[in-house]
Amino acid sequence: MAGVSDTNIFAVHVSAEGKVLDSQPIAVCNAPGFQAYPSVCFDGKHFLVAWQDYRQGKDWDVYLARVSTDGRVLEPNGVAVASGTGNQIYPAVASAGQQRALVVWSDLQPKTDEPEAYSLSGTLLSEGKPAGPAKVLLPAYHPKTREVKSYLVPQAGYDGTSYVVAAQHHPSGWQYGGPTLIRVNEQLQVSSVRGGFLGESFALACDHQRQRAAIWSFNQYEHGHGRCGYLFSLFLPNQSEQINHHPEGLQEGYGPRNGLWCAVTNTGKHFLVVIEQSARPEQIALLRERGYYAEGITNLAISRVDGETGEFIDLDSVRIPAQVWQDLRHARALRERERKGTRPPITVAAEPGVQVRHPAVASRGDGSALVVYSRRGGVQQFKIYGVLVRE
Incomplete structure (x- = not known):
């Protein structure tokens, strides 16, 4: 401060x-x-x-x-x-x-x-x-x-x-x-x-109707290369091991110097995850060409996740071993995903030359959710914005 x-x-x-x-x-x-x-x-x-x-x-x-x-x-x-x-x-x-x-x-x-x-x-x-x-x-x-x-x-x-x-x-x-x-x-x-999650950035949500907790987390797993992994972990009260799913189609590296922020809530129907995604190189090049602010530009992406299986609904995902959070480099699936064609994430906030960061999400349990975030349009130009999403 x-x-x-x-x-x-x-x-x-x-x-x-x-x-x-x-x-x-x-x-x-x-x-x-x-x-x-x-x-x-x-x-x-x-x-x-x-x-x-x-x-x-x-x-x-x-x-x-x-x-x-x-x-x-x-x-x-x-x-x-x-x-x-x-x-x-x-x-x-x-x-x-x-x-x-x-x-x-x-x-x-x-x-x-x-x-x-x-x-x-x-x-x-x-x-x-x-x-x-x-x-x-x-x-x-x-x-x-x-x-x-x-x-x-x-x-x-x-x-x-x-x-x-x-x-x-x-x-x-x-x-x-x-x-x-x-x-x-x-x-x-x-x-x-018993279990864990990725420590760099994480968010917790619970489904009190079906008695389960979920953690959506992110971590960089190759120092110096910017490679990052994402993990959705489902914890059931009567199950000894957590259920892990790794989403495919999200970015390999990230731009923000202090890591990506993530958020998760339960909508009453599914879990809903939110993740920052750095603008891709081609997006940054286009922004610069058009005279927009381009450094550190981030967008917000979302996906629903099945609360019974941990599978992503709006992205392809693969189930990976329960203990893989201890070292993402041991997850063979993370290597294989680079060769697979995947669906792109759903973008809920993206503007040319604008940085959207620090998401939070909440739901009243009817299948809808409100995603709020900070919007930076330039030096000392910060505002709080929101977007309503529905099933």
Whole structure:
């Protein structure tokens, strides 16, 4: 946030037809200082908005506010749900309905006798308030093994039986790395989930009706060549191994320096995945020829995915071994796909000379979904756009 002195949290209502219903954004939090990384869910009565907050000027805390369906903020500027010493960052919130929810975060609690690293902590919520004390779900330091792991950028969902939490872990305090996947019950008891995903960029979604979770992830697997792989992983409650499908027809390399963003939701009929795709060389050459801004241009592509089999509906895909996420280079299918003719992805956002990035997607469960993204038309020209997609 270099060069930024103050940030706030705002929201708007969007109708099922994709129309913005508020003439002015709803100020969820406009307290002094930095507020960033919001996470949103619906608890059956209110929207819950959690974010990390630097209003105290010493370290980051996690705040939360409820927003009614008619746009009233019930806790103006929010209330602290995690405000211990050190940093509490990257909150993620998910609901089991009936005004019950879980909020998790990366937690740095400075201790003189342990290395500095981020644990994964969480607390249960009832009617938007902590239902009990917070708990460390995954400690950063294990005294017996002396292993150190920082758990960063968690995402959370509810699959109908338990909360599902995915995060990245790495021995260094700030770097992103390997995958971590756990289940958390309503007593804050943790059980690990066998399997994993690609750690560079990932998104989690749950189907609580059919009791399953899915992770859509991306990773670069050949350093220096820009080769990248994509993985849709389906986790069923009574199945020992995950189901992996690799989509074909997506790009081999990528342009953004910080990796591609991805998003996923469940529409009530299928899972819907969103992925950034760099403009192809021929597109960039044409843009330059026509005098458009061409550096770092990205488009957004989507596909539906079958929630029973993990197969892509709008792209060709191939099932690959359950443990291939550990090293994509071992997946023979990734090599073979380069020789196969495939269907192109469905593009939902692409404009000449415009960078569209940072997608998020949500659905009300009727087969439709709203994809929102940032649109950069030039230097310091950023706006939030959306597109409604239907079956």
